[in-house]
Amino acid sequence: MLIRVPDYLTYVSLSRENSAAYSWQRNVFPVTILIEEIPVSLIEPCQGWIQKNQGVLEVMRSKTGDASQRDLLVMAPFKAFLEQCEGFEVLSSILREARGILERIKKKEITLACAGKDVKVGKRPCIMGILNVTPDSFSDGGAFYKLENALERARKMVEEGADIIDVGGESSRPGSDPVDTREELVRVIPVVSRLAKELNVPVSIDTTKHEVARAALDAGAGIINDISGLHWDLKLADMAAKYKVPVIIMHTRGKPKTMQQSIHYRSLFSEVIRYLREGIEIALAAGIPEDQIVVDPGIGFGKTPDDNLRIMNGLYEFSVLGKPVLLGTSRKSFIGKVLDADTNKRLEGTLATTIYGLLRGADIIRVHDVKENARAIRMLEQMMDAPEIVQSQNE
Numbered sequence: 111m112l113i114r115v116p117d118y119l120t121y122v123s124l125s126r127e128n129s130a131a132y133s134w135q136r137n138v139f140p141v142t143i144l145i146e147e148i149p150v151s152l153i154e155p156c157q158g159w160i161q162k163n164q165g166v167l168e169v170m171r172s173k174t175g176d177a178s179q180r181d182l183l184v185m186a187p188f189k190a191f192l193e194q195c196e197g198f199e200v201l202s203s204i205l206r207e208a209r210g211i212l213e214r215i216k217k218k219e220i221t222l223a224c225a226g227k228d229v230k231v232g233k234r235p236c237i238m239g240i241l242n243v244t245p246d247s248f249s250d251g252g253a254f255y256k257l258e259n260a261l262e263r264a265r266k267m268v269e270e271g272a273d274i275i276d277v278g279g280e281s282s283r284p285g286s287d288p289v290d291t292r293e294e295l296v297r298v299i300p301v302v303s304r305l306a307k308e309l310n311v312p313v314s315i316d317t318t319k320h321e322v323a324r325a326a327l328d329a330g331a332g333i334i335n336d337i338s339g340l341h342w343d344l345k346l347a348d349m350a351a352k353y354k355v356p357v358i359i360m361h362t363r364g365k366p367k368t369m370q371q372s373i374h375y376r377s378l379f380s381e382v383i384r385y386l387r388e389g390i391e392i393a394l395a396a397g398i399p400e401d402q403i404v405v406d407p408g409i410g411f412g413k414t415p416d417d418n419l420r421i422m423n424g425l426y427e428f429s430v431l432g433k434p435v436l437l438g439t440s441r442k443s444f445i446g447k448v449l450d451a452d453t454n455k456r457l458e459g460t461l462a463t464t465i466y467g468l469l470r471g472a473d474i475i476r477v478h479d480v481k482e483n484a485r486a487i488r489m490l491e492q493m494m495d496a497p498e499i500v501q502s503q504n505e
Contacts, residue, residue, distance in 0.1 A: 111146065111148060112145075112146045112147060112380050112383065112384065113143055113145050113146075113204075113208050114144040114379060114383065114427055114430060115142070115143055115144070115427060115429070115430055116144050116427060117142035118470075119142075120141045120142050120143075121215060121426035121429060121471065122426075123141070124141065124212055124216060125216055125217045125429060126216075126217065138187050138188075138189075140165075140185050141185070141186065141187075141188050141191070142183070142184065142185045143183075143184050143208055143211070143212075144181065144182070145181065145184060145204065146181045146380055147172055147176070147179045148180055149178060150178055150179065152200065152201065152204070153180060153182070155198050155201050156184070156201060158197075158198065159190075159195065159201055160184065162197075162198075163186050163187060163189075163190035164186075165184065165185055165190060166184075166186075167182060167183070167184055169181075169182060170182070170183065173376045173380070174376065188212070191205060191208050191212055214430060215429045215430065217232055218232050219233040220232050220401045221401075222312075222356040222402060222404070223354065223355070223356065223402065224274075224314075224356060225306075225327070225330060225331065225332030225353070226332070227312040227332055229274060229312060231404075231434045231473045231474060232473055234491070235468050235472070235473065235474070235475060235487050235491075236273040236274065236474045237271055237272050237273050237274070237474075237477060237483060238273065238274040238275075238276050238314065238474055238476040238477070239264070239275050239477065239480045240276055240278075240476060240477060240478050241263060241275055241276060241277045243260050243277060243278070243279050243298055243301050244278065244281045244289075244297065257304070260277075260301045261301065261304055264277075264305050264309065265308070265309070266480075268311055270480040271480055271481065272484075273311055274313075274314050274333065274474075275305060275309065275312075275313050276313075276333075276476060277298050277301055277302055277313060277316060277331075278316030278317070278335075279293075279294040279295075279297035279317070279322070280294050280297075280316075281366070282337050282366045283366065284366060284369060284370040285366070285370070286366045286367065287367060288366075288367070291321050291322060294319065295321070295325055298315065298317070302315060302326045302329045302330060305330075306329060306330025306331060306332075307330065312331075312332035312333055313331045313332060313333075314331065314332070314334070314335045314358070315327070315333070315334055317334070317335075317336070317346075318336055318342050318346070320345035320346045320348070320349050323346055323349045324349050327355060332355050332356075333356050333357070333358065334349065334350050334355060334356070334357045334358065336357065336358065337362055337408070338360070338362060339359040339360050339362065339385060339408075340357070340359055340389045340392045341385075341388070341389065347392050347393050347395070347396035347398060348396050350393070350396070350402075351393075351396045355402070356398075356402040356403065356404060357393055357398055357402065357404070358404045358405075358406055359386055359390060359393065359404065359405050359406065360405075360407075360411065360436075360438075361382045361385045361386055361406065361407055362411035363411065366411075369411055369412040370412070373412060373414050373417070375417070378413075378417055379420075379427050382407055382408070382428075386405045386428070387431060389405075390403055390431065390433065400432075404433055404474065405428060405433045405435055405436070406435070406436040407425070407428055407435070407437075409422070409437065409438055409439050409442060409444070410438075410442045410443060410444065415443070415444040415447045415448075418442070418444040419444065419448075422466060422467065422470070425437065425467055425471050428471065429471050434473040434474060435471055435472050435474070436472070436474040436475075436476055437464075437467040437474070437475055437476065438476035439460060439463040439467065440460050440478045441453050441454075441456045441457075441460055442456075446459075457479055457482060460478075461483060464486055465487075465490055468487065468490060469490075475487070
């Protein structure tokens with residue numbers, strides 16, 4: 111069973127301090143949830159519970175094709191999920207889980223403890239600057255392959271507003287070949303070591319290998335960013351726990367070499383959420399604290415352009431995981447397809463995804479063009495923080 115919140119109004123209402131569902135309107139404010147893969151035997155009790163609480167219920171065939179299950183779209187007053195379900199005890203576990211999910215949507219500021227360089231997320235947007243020290247990354251491959259070029263670029267991104275610098279030594283562009291551990295270490299460790307000493311912001315290591323993560327953490331890195339979401343190398347979670355650093359868990363489907371081949375999802379959001387939830391469970395089992403986990407839906411990783419656009423539109427759905435959300439859209443191919451633009455001409459499209467993503471629930475934006483994105487975010491913050499002006503009826 112999976113419970114989702116496929117309704118933007120529900121997200122907006124529950125995510126903000128002093129919002130309707132947390133004030134005097136909480137008894138009547140309607141929230142919408144989707145309960146997937148519920149046994150057929152529970153449909154009748156659900157209908158009875160809905161009728162008692164003056165809600166609406168739509169029964170749909172399960173996307174899994176299992177005839178013994180159904181998907182339920184439920185709209186009910188917020189108070190219905192808070193009260194004890196007397197007379198509907200058979201639904202107690204479902205309603206308890208739904209209540210927990212609705213509570214997790216609420217935005218909270220947390221502190222990521224990044225090797226002595228803390229980063230606060232949840233209240234204001236954070237910017238992660240991309241630093242690829244590779245010869246073949248899709249956008250800037252080779253530009254910062256040399257040590258001094260990489261160091262200069264990182265310093266510049268911090269000046270422009272980057273809160274985190276993400277260093278990667280293995281290209282994950284579609285169709286790319288894997289890099290052996292030794293080569294990846296040669297590429298990233300000198301850069302991480304210098305930046306960790308020089309910068310006042312944390313350095314993140316973008317890797318899927320625990321050996322690289324361990325060497326980077328020894329060199330001063332403060333975050334592990336794993337595109338496999340802890341699914342390929344389970345020892346990565348152990349590294350994060352041992353060094354007491356946050357981990358970014360991303361969704362992907364297949365390795366970069368083949369991830370864009372034969373793409374098909376029965377239920378896009380359900381499958382991505384399940385994958386991320388599995389990564390969270392791996393992290394927690396390794397001893398990583400709840401508040402040191404970030405999730406990333408993996409735009410462009412094993413997804414079609416239409417899949418990427420759907421995820422952008424429904425980004426708020428990942429709030430059910432109760433973790434900060436990282437969004438990485440910078441210069442990606444789905445932008446190029448929409449705008450018919452080459453990689454180096456996708457800035458406007460990237461800025462659009464940044465602003466839209468923040469409004470739909472993103473907490474961290476991973477970008478190449480830090481200055482431009484930082485300025486766009488500053489403008490957005492000023493507009494959202496502007497006081498409302500109520501005109502006098504006499505004017």
